[in-house]
Structures are given as C-alpha cells and as structure tokens.
Amino acid sequence: MAPFPLFDLIGKFATYVVYLLIGISFGAVLEMSGFALSTKLTGQFYMRDQTVFKVMFTGVIVAMVLVFGATGLGMLDYNRIWVPPTYLWPGTLGGLLIGVGFIIGGFCPGTSVMAAATGKIDAMFFVGGILTGIIVFGESLGFFDHFWNSSYMGRFTLPDLLGVSTGAVVLGTVLVAILLLWGADLVERIYDPKKKLKPDLTPAHFLGAGVLALMAVGVMVIGQPTVEDLWQRVAPEKEPLLANREVQIHPAELRKLYYDPQVNLIMLDVRDEADYNIFHIKDARRVDLDKLEEIVPELQNAPEGTVVVLMSNDETWATEGWKRLVALGVPNVYILEGGINNWLAVYGEGEHEPLATGGDETLRYVFHAALGDKDPVAEPSQHDEGIEYTPKVKIEKKAPTGGGGCG
DSSP states (O other): OBSOOHHHHHOHHHHHHHHHHHHHHHHHHHHHTTTTOHHHHHTTTTTSOOHHHHHHHHHHHHHHHHHHHHHHTTSBOGGGSOOOOEEHHHHHHHHHHHHHHHHHHSOOHHHHHHHHHTTOHHHHHHHHHHHHHHHHHHHHGGGTHHHHTOSEEESOOHHHHHTSOHHHHHHHHHHHHHHHHHHHHHHHHHHOTTSOSSOOOOHHHHHHHHHHHHHHHHHHHHOOOOHHHHHHHHHHHHHHHHHTTSSEEOHHHHHHHHTOTTOEEEEEEOSOHHHHHHBOOTTOEEOOGGGGGGGHHHHHTSOTTEEEEEEOSSSHHHHHHHHHHHHTTOOSEEEETTHHHHHHHHHOTTTSOBOSOOOTTOOOBOOSSOOBTTSGGGSOOSSOOOOOOOOOOOOOOOOOOOOOOOO
C-alpha cells in the first residue's frame, strides 16, 4: 500500500534520482504554464489573467480526487500523508503577507526559483529577498514565537470543519471548482478587452469536467475506510506480533524507557476515569478508547525516538487500542504486559493488598483513597530493581512524510 518506502525499495541514490526528476518535471510544467513571467502571475490580481488560479486549482482538485479515491480503494494509506498542521492566526497572517509579496514581486517562492533557473533577473532578486527574509525571520523568531505557535488546531481538514463525510466534501469541492474555473475564465475576458467575451469552451472542457465529477461521485459512493477496515488490511502482518507476545513489554522495560533520555515516551492509559483517578503511572495520559483516533496526528508528528505504550487494568482494552493505532499507521506502539495490575504486582508488593477475585479489566488491588499518581508506586524507581525480562522495544524510524510548499 502506498506511500512506498523508496529508500528500502530502490536505495538512496535511486530515490534521489526520482526526487530530482519529479522536481525537474514540476519546474517544466510551471514553465510551460507561463509561470516564469511575473506579469502573468500578477495578472490574476488585476483580473486580466487567471492562469495561475486555473492551473493550481485544477491540480489541487485532481490530486484530491485521486488521493481519496485511492484511499477508499485501499491503495493508499492517507494517514501517512503529511498534512500541514493548522495554526489559524499565524497561518492567516502568513497568507496575507505572502499574497502582498506575490503582488509586489510577481512571484511566489516556488515560481521564483523556477524563473531564476531560466535566467529571469527579477526572479533572481526575488530569490535573494526570500533568503534575506529567511535569515531575518530566523534571527527574530524569539520575539514573537508565542504568536507563531498559537491557535494550534492540528491536522484540521474540511470534513472536520463541516462535520460531513470526506466523500461529500470531495464532490462539493469539485462542483464548486468547476463553477469557479468557468467563472475565472469569464472574469479575465471581462477585464481584458483583447479577449473575446464568450469563453471558448470545447468538448474537451466538458469531458474533463464530467469525468472529474463522476470520479468525485465514485469517491463519495466508495467512502473512506474505517479503522476496522484498516486493521483487516494489516492484520495478517500484525496479528502474529500479538500472538507471539512481541509487543507486550514487561513493567521493568517500561521503567527503563521512562528514564531513557533518548526515548520520547508517551504512555496512554485507556481505562475509565474512576480507575485512572484511583491510581495511574506518573505522566501517563488518560485517553478514552473510542477517542484514540483524535490524537493520531499528534502521535504521527511526534519526534524520532517516540515510543507509545498503551495500558489498561489488564491487556484487553490496551490491545484494542494497539490495534487501532497500528491500523492508523502510528509507529512504535507497545502494550504494558499484564496492565496496571501487573505493574502493581511487580512494584507494589507490600503497598497494596491484592483482591482475591476480579474479572477482566478490573483493578484487583485495594486502594483506600484515590491518589492518582501521588501513590508511591506511581513513579518508577530510577534504580534497576534487578528484575529479569526480555527486551522487546525496537524503535523503527518514522515513515517519510514530506512537506508542503507553494508552487
């Protein structure tokens, strides 16, 4: 399933060759579209030339249909595609600034580099301005870094904003885009007296719009895979890890990870609030099992060296959470072996009286007060207790995600 690990499939050198060819092809398309001319780029702001809008918007909606169509067919793992996190107010201000720069300079960052490569002197000055701005920004960020990191909304998309299905958003966006593209063609003919007022619509235009609309309908009909669908796709590979006890780590290994400076440990406690308040491991974060999907973008954007450990009173709920996170593409996810009950059995001897009975996922120790992480057993000891265990954590490198940028 895409995206494919090119480094593993074809090697580093061949991967760089592929990247180079993609970059050259992208630059060639921009050049053929006329994006090396600053007058053409600024023409959109004066309503005389909407080439930039038409080319870029067409590219966006075609990519959107293909991405979500491939995801619905099980050919692409959307969760491994990098989506820029939303910082509402810094992003809004940044968009306004880049728009002003676009009007004044006649280029955006991507088109300026491409135009400079073709020998355009004004583009070379623009690139110099970009480099100067990068240096000034980097040196002055400390004065406004609070605003720069404010209004964080994570991986926020139109389906999240509108509260509707992805397929409905895809179809609606395509229909609106077709109208806007037709309108853009009409607007430039109104503001440019050299062009005929009536748009030159050909059968190819109607065919392209019709095919794109039908594909969008197909995306809505197919729908997007559920977490259960995603798990079924990876189950043949991942189920043996559970059966062979390769992802259930001993409490002593969790203690070691807790104090390892090279590990970014994230502990997720999926028990109910009552049990969590009675006792939980220090720094463990309570998350409802049915809301794990909401923090997946956060886990995927965590730095290299991140290990996620799920825990419940026993292993049933943690195992269910493990399946969900693994299905959604979160790397380095493990389960606390035996859950909190086993943690108390290993480190809480003499501190709490065990209960003789208790069903699955029942806290089987006596607590006379809800101490949370104030209980002495809640904070792992910094000293090696001499407990023998089989290390199981193998930190995998995160799958490359790529970035965004202005074309």
